[in-house]
Amino acid sequence: MTDAAFWATMVLTFKLAFVTTLILLFIGIPTAYCLSVTTSRIKPVIETIVSMPLVLPPTVLGFYLLVAFSPENAFGRFCEEVLGFRLVFSFWGLVLGSVIFSLPFMVHPIQSGLQSLPKSLTEAAQMLGKSRSTTLFRVLLPNIKPSLLTGIVITFAHTVGEFGVVLMIGGNIPGETRVASIAIYDEVEALNYAAANHYALVLFAVTFLILLLVYIVNRSFLQKM
Amino acid sequence: MNRLKGKILAIQRSGELVRADIECADTMLTAFVMGSAQEGFLEKEGSEVWVLFKESEVALAKDFSGQISLRNRFEGRIESIERAELLAQIVIRYGEDTIISIISRRACDAMELKTGESVTALVKANEITLMEYS
Amino acid sequence: MVEIDASKRLHSAEDDIKLRVSASFKRGDFVAFFGASGAGKTTILRMIAGLLRPDSGRIAVDGEVWFDSRERVDLPPQKREVGFVFQDYALFPNMSVEENLRFALQKGDNPSIVDELIETVGLGAFASRYPSALSGGQRQRVAMARALVRRPKILLLDEPLSALDHTMRSKLQEELADIHRRFGLTTVLVSHDPSEIFRLCNYVFKIEGGSVKKEGSPSELFVKERIGSSFKFTGEVLSIERCEMVYLLSVAIGTQIVKIMATKKEREGLKIGSRIQIVSKAFHPMIFKIES
Numbered sequence: 001m002t003d004a005a006f007w008a009t010m011v012l013t014f015k016l017a018f019v020t021t022l023i024l025l026f027i028g029i030p031t032a033y034c035l036s037v038t039t040s041r042i043k044p045v046i047e048t049i050v051s052m053p054l055v056l057p058p059t060v061l062g063f064y065l066l067v068a069f070s071p072e073n074a075f076g077r078f079c080e081e082v083l084g085f086r087l088v089f090s091f092w093g094l095v096l097g098s099v100i101f102s103l104p105f106m107v108h109p110i111q112s113g114l115q116s117l118p119k120s121l122t123e124a125a126q127m128l129g130k131s132r133s134t135t136l137f138r139v140l141l142p143n144i145k146p147s148l149l150t151g152i153v154i155t156f157a158h159t160v161g162e163f164g165v166v167l168m169i170g171g172n173i174p175g176e177t178r179v180a181s182i183a184i185y186d187e188v189e190a191l192n193y194a195a196a197n198h199y200a201l202v203l204f205a206v207t208f209l210i211l212l213l214v215y216i217v218n219r220s221f222l223q224k225m
Numbered sequence: 226m227n228r229l230k231g232k233i234l235a236i237q238r239s240g241e242l243v244r245a246d247i248e249c250a251d252t253m254l255t256a257f258v259m260g261s262a263q264e265g266f267l268e269k270e271g272s273e274v275w276v277l278f279k280e281s282e283v284a285l286a287k288d289f290s291g292q293i294s295l296r297n298r299f300e301g302r303i304e305s306i307e308r309a310e311l312l313a314q315i316v317i318r319y320g321e322d323t324i325i326s327i328i329s330r331r332a333c334d335a336m337e338l339k340t341g342e343s344v345t346a347l348v349k350a351n352e353i354t355l356m357e358y359s
Numbered sequence: 360m361v362e363i364d365a366s367k368r369l370h371s372a373e374d375d376i377k378l379r380v381s382a383s384f385k386r387g388d389f390v391a392f393f394g395a396s397g398a399g400k401t402t403i404l405r406m407i408a409g410l411l412r413p414d415s416g417r418i419a420v421d422g423e424v425w426f427d428s429r430e431r432v433d434l435p436p437q438k439r440e441v442g443f444v445f446q447d448y449a450l451f452p453n454m455s456v457e458e459n460l461r462f463a464l465q466k467g468d469n470p471s472i473v474d475e476l477i478e479t480v481g482l483g484a485f486a487s488r489y490p491s492a493l494s495g496g497q498r499q500r501v502a503m504a505r506a507l508v509r510r511p512k513i514l515l516l517d518e519p520l521s522a523l524d525h526t527m528r529s530k531l532q533e534e535l536a537d538i539h540r541r542f543g544l545t546t547v548l549v550s551h552d553p554s555e556i557f558r559l560c561n562y563v564f565k566i567e568g569g570s571v572k573k574e575g576s577p578s579e580l581f582v583k584e585r586i587g588s589s590f591k592f593t594g595e596v597l598s599i600e601r602c603e604m605v606y607l608l609s610v611a612i613g614t615q616i617v618k619i620m621a622t623k624k625e626r627e628g629l630k631i632g633s634r635i636q637i638v639s640k641a642f643h644p645m646i647f648k649i650e651s
Contacts (some may be wrong), residue, residue, distance in 0.1 A: 118447060120447055120449035121451065123410050123445070124451075124505075126410070127410075127436055127441060127443040128462065128509065129437045129438075129463075129509060131437070138462065139451050139453070139462075142453035143451070226622065259641040280622045281605075281620065281622075309603030309604055311603060312603045314604045325624075327605065327622070351640065352640070352642075354640055
């Protein structure tokens with residue numbers, strides 16, 4: 001294994017995690033907000049769909065995504081012929097898969113953060129003439145910073161470690177879809193334990209540092225409140 | 226608490242202050258109370274009321290003569306006397322009812338009160354409370 | 360003129376009550392909705408504010424219709440000119456005192472009102488503090504000031520002083536009365552404390568079983584009792600001591616314990632723990648001013 005290959009895999013891994021987390025932040029906040037305020041009867045259905053990836057085997061999801069992305073099927077063909085890119089065995093396919101698979105890890109902390117705030121905060125902002133979005137961005141979100149941070153970090157870490165979905169829809173193309181978790185598996189298969197250890201150690205250390213940071217930041221935030 | 230049944234004969238108001246003239250057995254009583262206009266039972270002359278006053282507010286007089294500002298006088302006969310170290314309790318028979326007076330033991334002794342004697346129980350008009358009869 | 364005529368079915372833990380309130384009062388009034396907890400007082404405030412939609416009825420302020428189920432009018436809370444002081448104050452924890460008030464400014468408002476209000480409630484020295492670093496009384500003042508930034512037509516107070524101790528309470532009651540006068544407000548207070556209502560309000564609606572049972576001035580509502588005397592306390596007998604032919608009762612009234620003389624007849628049937636009513640005439644009490 002060359003250094004270049006190692007670094008290409010590492011960069012890809014973190015790029016995937018970063019892009020996924022960023023996209024999920026934009027999807028997760030409105031989703032969590034809607035779930036936290038709605039009294040609609042379809043709320044349980046939405047909650048179930050959001051939570052499905054928690055219990056579904058990754059390979060199941062991966063399998064269906066693979067089928068959907070395939071140019072043999074309508075969605076895959078639409079992407080390839082109309083939008084001009086292929087999802088299966090590509091980086092953006094991985095991103096889409098990871099976004100779906102990590103959705104609950106972003107939505108749940110934010111939703112429970114929002115639900116833990118007293119309802120009177122929202123009502124007070126309303127009484128001061130503020131719109132829903134102003135209330136969300138200036139009152140609600142600033143008061144659930146620990147939940148936001150937790151959502152971001154867990155999503156990031158979870159994407160870094162994801163294996164099943166990635167393997168199913170991404171395959172193992174170096175520099176394109178070969179991420180660290182798959183590389184480890186690959187090196188072990190080839191009985192290349194030193195290289196596997198190399199990947200594993202970096203993932204281990206990075207994950208540890210990220211979580212440590214979260215706990216330190218959250219603690220100082222809570223002390224300030 | 227002494228409790229006698231009475232009947233309102235006349236009501237005189239001055240702002241919140243109310244003077245009620247009450248007939249109680251064969252005695253005419255005067256009571257001062259504070260009352261606002263809603264107190265319905267004070268409105269109707271002729272309505273029946275409870276006349277209430279605390280035992281410790283009842284003064285006693287024997288062989289009473291001369292002038293005194295107290296208008297509420299109950300002429301009765303001593304039914305029993307109970308003497309303690311500082312206090313004395315005198316039960317006075319007043320028609321159907323009894324009126325109890327608690328005065329100082331010293332006064333009781335100085336007046337040489339005895340069972341069966343005639344006494345006058347005196348109550349200031351502002352010590353009397355009126356309550357709706359029910 | 361504020362006119363409220365609204366009904367709403369409420370589901371509570373015990374049973375469903377049907378709230379049916381009809382009340383009206385003038386601009387500049389300081390009115391109270393008085394009643395036991397769970398009677399629906401807060402619901403009325405929330406319906407005025409637009410936080411809760413009545414099932415049917417009409418709410419109008421100075422001829423402007425805020426809610427009318429028949430005309431299908433329902434102004435959102437943002438559009439009703441109402442200041443609301445929540446029971447938990449609902450200060451934004453991520454904003455300092457000044458930022459809490461500034462947040463209430465609308466486009467085109469003169470920001471000088473923020474400093475003015477902070478001075479009015481005497482929090483000039485605390486403007487940059489966060490709510491978590493304030494005492495209960497200070498938080499209440501901030502909530503009050505924040506509700507006034509928009510110059511509301513009506514100020515709604517939901518048990519605003521219930522979480523405070525006695526001294527702070529009476530101090531803030533004075534301030535409330537002062538602010539009401541100074542800003543020419545129409546203020547609606549929800550309270551279960553007759554003394555608070557007495558001090559502040561000129562008109563009371565007594566809510567019982569979901570509707571207005573009585574209304575009138577505080578003295579009309581609270582003073583009138585069957586007995587023609589002025590003092591009535593309920594207390595609990597803590598001990599009974601015999602002393603010659605009379606008895607001394609130690610009675611807990613509120614936070615005070617007092618000794619009261621009782622005659623043998625009065626003592627009859629009383630035991631430790633009995634609830635009693637103590638009545639004294641208006642002529643009796645001697646009055647001493649408490650120097651603060």
